[in-house]
Amino acid sequence: MPSIWRKLQIPDAIRIGRSQKMPELGPRILFFSGGSALNKMSRTLKNYTHNSIHLVTPFDSGGSSAKLRDEFSMPAVGDLRSRLMALADETVLGQPDVYDLFNYRLNPDQDNPLLRQELKRLELGEHPLMTKITSPLRELIKTQLSITNSKISQDFELAGASIGNLIIAGGYLNNEQKIDPIVFLFSRLVKVLGEVKTITDTSHHLVAQLENGQVLVGQHKMTGKECAPITSPIKNIFLSNSLDEPKVVIANVSEDRQQMIRDADLICYPPGSFYSSVLVNLLPNGVASAILANPNPKVYIPNLGHDPEQFGMTLLDQIKTIIHFVKLADPRLASLGALDFLLIDEKVAYWELDEIEALGVTIIRADIADENANRYHDRRLSEALISLL
Numbered sequence: 001m002p003s004i005w006r007k008l009q010i011p012d013a014i015r016i017g018r019s020q021k022m023p024e025l026g027p028r029i030l031f032f033s034g035g036s037a038l039n040k041m042s043r044t045l046k047n048y049t050h051n052s053i054h055l056v057t058p059f060d061s062g063g064s065s066a067k068l069r070d071e072f073s074m075p076a077v078g079d080l081r082s083r084l085m086a087l088a089d090e091t092v093l094g095q096p097d098v099y100d101l102f103n104y105r106l107n108p109d110q111d112n113p114l115l116r117q118e119l120k121r122l123e124l125g126e127h128p129l130m131t132k133i134t135s136p137l138r139e140l141i142k143t144q145l146s147i148t149n150s151k152i153s154q155d156f157e158l159a160g161a162s163i164g165n166l167i168i169a170g171g172y173l174n175n176e177q178k179i180d181p182i183v184f185l186f187s188r189l190v191k192v193l194g195e196v197k198t199i200t201d202t203s204h205h206l207v208a209q210l211e212n213g214q215v216l217v218g219q220h221k222m223t224g225k226e227c228a229p230i231t232s233p234i235k236n237i238f239l240s241n242s243l244d245e246p247k248v249v250i251a252n253v254s255e256d257r258q259q260m261i262r263d264a265d266l267i268c269y270p271p272g273s274f275y276s277s278v279l280v281n282l283l284p285n286g287v288a289s290a291i292l293a294n295p296n297p298k299v300y301i302p303n304l305g306h307d308p309e310q311f312g313m314t315l316l317d318q319i320k321t322i323i324h325f326v327k328l329a330d331p332r333l334a335s336l337g338a339l340d341f342l343l344i345d346e347k348v349a350y351w352e353l354d355e356i357e358a359l360g361v362t363i364i365r366a367d368i369a370d371e372n373a374n375r376y377h378d379r380r381l382s383e384a385l386i387s388l389l
Contacts, residue, residue: 010366011380012387019048019386023193026051027389030264032199035079035277037303038270042086042194044378048386050193053260054083057280058179058198059206061243062220064105064161068169071152075179075203077172079277080196081164084183089191097132098190101141102164104129115158122163123149129163137189144170144182195260199281200251204239206280207246211235211312217246219276224308233312237275239283253286261290265389267298269322269339271376274309282325291326292337297388299341300361304348304375315342316352319361343384345369345376364388 019026026049031038033056045052058075060066065078081102088099106115121127123145125138133141145163148170171182179201187196208216212232217240220226240246261267272278282288291298300322302315310318319342326338339361344350346365353363368380 008364008388010364010387011383015387015389016048016383023048024050027265027386028053028260028263029266029268029385029389030055030261031268031270032278032281033270033272035272036082037272037277039082039086041270041376041378041381042083043090045382045385046087046089046193048382052087052194053264054087054194054196055199055257055260055281056080056083056196057206057219057277058200058202059204059219059239059280060276061205061218062223062226064165066220067157067161068165069203071156072169072173073203074169074172074177075198075201077165077168077179077198078162080179080183080198081162081168083196084187084190084192085164087192087194087196089193094191095133095137095189097129098137098141098186101129101133102167102186102190104163106158106161106163108160110159112158115161119145119149119158119166140185140189141167144168144174146170147174197257197260199257199287200253200284202251204241204249204251205243206276207238207240208234208275209236209238215246217243219280222309223273223276229308230311234275234309237280237283239280251284253284253290258286258290261287262293264294265296266385267291267294267296268385269298269300271301271303274303274307274313274318274321276309279321279325288326288328294337297340298338299343299364299385299388300339301343301376301381304345304369304373314352315350316355319356319359323359341388343368343388345373347373 028051030053056079060076063078065076069076085102088094122130123142125142130138144167148166168182172179175181179198206219208222210232216222222230238248239251241249269278302318323338342361342363344365345368357363366384368376368384370377
């Protein structure tokens, strides 16, 4: 197949202007990311495309999602909910009252009996957040909350619980333990300007093997948020059915997800927890082969801040690790089809760039971070991605 070349300019005013005028016709940029690191940028990206695709992990084992996972043996839905809300239409054309409800959390400092009462008022439609929502939408939400409220045990800890998570849990239980139907429904209700799906609808857990021989079972053990940061590099990750017995299990990605990956105009490995938010999405069978089947560009945007999961890793290590995970589908292809571009901020000094280019990865420097290069600038990063297409 012959190559087609064009001069790359970032930012590209023509491409940016076209996308701003017609975001409904914007490019299909696909992100493998479940964490909160991408939520702010996703809100900005809505101004340029309504066709972005977000495949998020359902394997988290910490925070409020863990409580629902323990209660119902269901996938984690916290990252799913937060990305849905990030992409929701926040104008009057959307559903701002539903948006507010989905983002509401019960008081983390209140006693459980009082929180039970508040949840009951929400279920009955008597809560101020519910009275603002018009029927039949209010009745639909009440139904999902009623299911959740009727099935959670009396000792279920509601402090800090996300109402959006509880609503999704009710929809999951009401749809034969399937996530997609309730996600489809609420995506339409809040007018999500893009597409958000879990990479699978399975209730697996993430396991990490460290170079020192230690095995960490559960995503919360490796992020450095709920447990002490790791002190040895991660050697490998895999999925397990249980937090108690870390045995390798193979998850399969559905055909519709594979098609999304194959058809994306740009595939992005974005900033975020390197293993538990980004690379974990490459584990299910069918993901890597779909990436390799897509002839369009793939780009990696490294973290600017410290990521505990990248202990002992250089930027070159990160690049090699991404390629390794994709190569598992077809080791003969080297970096071809796995990663094309490394997008980095022009103010940050990086090493081993020659070695990265030797792998077949083109390095693009652009002004995409804030003044101190502590975090990415949401508008500049969004426009850089648009300019790549």
